[in-house]
């Protein structure tokens with residue numbers, strides 16, 4: 407990924423890709439607690455201490471239509487909201503997310519807009535894939551530890 411903090415838009419058809427929707431509540435809780443404990447109470451992007459949220463990282467193989475889980479990280483609310491800028495915009499917090507992106511990455515408005523443009527373009531392209539298959543093998547390794 408290009409920056410410390412990136413705009414990570416999940417394709418519209420990937421509603422199942424929220425692990426919370428796939429795992430049992432107990433399994434999701436275990437994953438979240440492990441991730442947060444591993445982070446030592448600090449956001450893995452900006453270093454802020456406080457309440458942390460588990461954020462899933464995905465890779466998209468557009469040729470094969472495979473959405474692959476590549477990581478789960480503990481993020482503060484601001485970094486998490488910024489990563490999901492589409493959601494932030496729906497909540498009327500798009501500008502706050504843009505500001506946070508610039509601050510954390512130490513980039514200009516133009517650089518932020520370019521990153522957002524790229525994320526939106528990838529999002530549009532991935533939305534043309536009719537169906538995504540989910541690869542969550544990462545989770546098995548993760549749960550063993």
Ligand SMILES: [Zn+2]
Nearest residue numbers: 449452482485
């Ligand atoms: Zn953060």
